[in-house]
């Protein structure tokens with residue numbers, strides 16, 4: 021797909037994988053709309069990117085905020101790319117150390133953010149993309165959602181997180197099938213361990229132990245490597261309905 025001159029919405033674009041994606045797509049001539057709860061940081065990122073980059077401060081779990089962000093992305097250009105990076109993790113076992121059950125609250129919070137947030141932006145972006153002029157082979161756009169290797173290799177304490185990322189994986193094929201008729205592709209990326217503010221919360225020792233657990237290369241992923249893959253996915257029209265692990269070959273152990 022020709023992406024130069026098109027418009028993209030990137031949720032979670034104020035940090036980590038989303039920020040790197042916004043920067044990479046902008047370098048390809050894409051007009052990026054960063055949609056993030058952290059408006060202050062989103063503003064800084066789009067100022068650094070410059071040009072036509074813009075932002076919407078809002079919450080992906082709020083359908084009205086999502087519509088506003090999609091509208092802004094679609095009004096300023098031809099919306100062809102939607103990337104869902106807003107999300108977070110949670111640690112909690114089925115039963116706690118004292119034998120009490122996993123709280124429902126955090127489980128629901130994680131599904132709401134990682135699954136409903138992705139659903140909200142995917143559906144609204146697809147609806148807008150379905151109205152744009154198709155390119156030569158009938159292609160209108162692409163949606164890239166962010167899963168995790170935890171969808172497949174869920175570790176001890178990842179019940180809520182793995183459930184949410186499993187749902188992102190599960191939506192990929194039916195969404196790609198639903199949207200084939202309007203020329204929109206849907207893929208997901210399942211990142212391994214990336215050096216983003218999410219992992220920066222861990223002490224250095226824990227981070228280097230994690231890096232050693234990667235098959236090859238023995239290091240954390242660099243966010244720009246994620247942005248690079250999103251860009252390739254957007255350009256390569258024959259990629260569709262697939263979940264791509266981007267993980268240095270890591271297979272997560274039980275803990």
Ligand SMILES: NC(=O)c1ccc[n+]([C@@H]2O[C@H](COP(=O)([O-])OP(=O)(O)OC[C@H]3O[C@@H](n4cnc5c(N)ncnc54)[C@H](O)[C@@H]3O)[C@@H](O)[C@H]2O)c1
Nearest residue numbers: 032035036037056057079080106107168211213214216218
């Ligand atoms: N970093 C990793 O190693 C890793 C591995 C696998 C999967 N992932 C997934 O990649 C995605 C991005 O992770 P990251 O490491 O870049 O995290 P990050 O914390 O650096 O960035 C997440 C961004 O999402 C925004 N956000 C959070 N909740 C939001 C909401 N309700 N509405 C709008 N914006 C919201 C935050 O403000 C932040 O800017 C997440 O879905 C995460 O689960 C990350």
